[in-house]
Amino acid sequence: MKIGDLARRAGLSVHTLRYYERIGLLPRAERDGGGRRDYDAAILTWIGFLRRLKTTGMPLREMQRYAGLRRQGDGTGPERRALLEAHRETVRAQVEELQACLSVLDAKIESYRTADTAGKGTAP
């Protein structure tokens, strides 16, 4: 698979794919005769996982660390696991905070709703 195809399938730009390779998030792709990257479809799984990490707010630095451990092989399992467990906790906290914010939003919207049906504005 060429980088353009991968970009389409992964939902990232070719720029981003090359950038991720540069910084070590993606393994250096094999090249064809003309020096062009030629990807195995399996890379999509890894990219999908990276996306989960990014979605959950993990900075690239930490993804680099994880990717580095992964490159170093099986022995690093416990370390990778610890990294993910720590991250899981931050994501849990994040979800809780968002839910609290949602309640506040709901209340605020409700206050606009009642101010709307009644006559006068009340909410800040």
Next chain:
Amino acid sequence: MKIGDLARRAGLSVHTLRYYERIGLLPRAERDGGGRRDYDAAILTWIGFLRRLKTTGMPLREMQRYAGLRRQGDGTGPERRALLEAHRETVRAQVEELQACLSVLDAKIESYRTADTAGKGTAP
């Protein structure tokens, strides 16, 4: 209240407070004789709300829009409400996505756990 006190109470830096005033997120604070900002404690409520918006991923641009509407007074209630309702939907989607990511993380961690108790590494 002076800007330093407010910064401590609001959990923002004085730099950030001045920056927020510059870009219109905070109303221009009243000044004392020496030209220094002198805040009313009520501003904390507004800052708290801004923080909720920021926590939930609203870009400053949109907060500026909301703050602008607020400055324009009661007539803008419906518009502000619409803005918040739209934002609420994005936050809901965000929470759902995070929860999906959490399941993936859980699964991944579990796979490391079993690979840990068993002999050989399995997980990517």
Next chain:
DNA sequence: CTACGGGTTTGAGTGCGCTCCAGGTCAAGC
């Protein structure tokens, strides 16, 4: 009186995560 710990402004600098550009190579189609 002077030193100090705040405060003021404008404008520049920072870190992150891309995003794009210049200048080039290569393979396929007309």
Next chain:
DNA sequence: GCTTGACCTGGAGCGCACTCAAACCCGTAG
């Protein structure tokens, strides 16, 4: 043979949200 389009590299540039620097002004304590 020539054009087109996708790809290559190294490095510059961008948008966001701060963050800090320089040069200055106050008010109070010692």
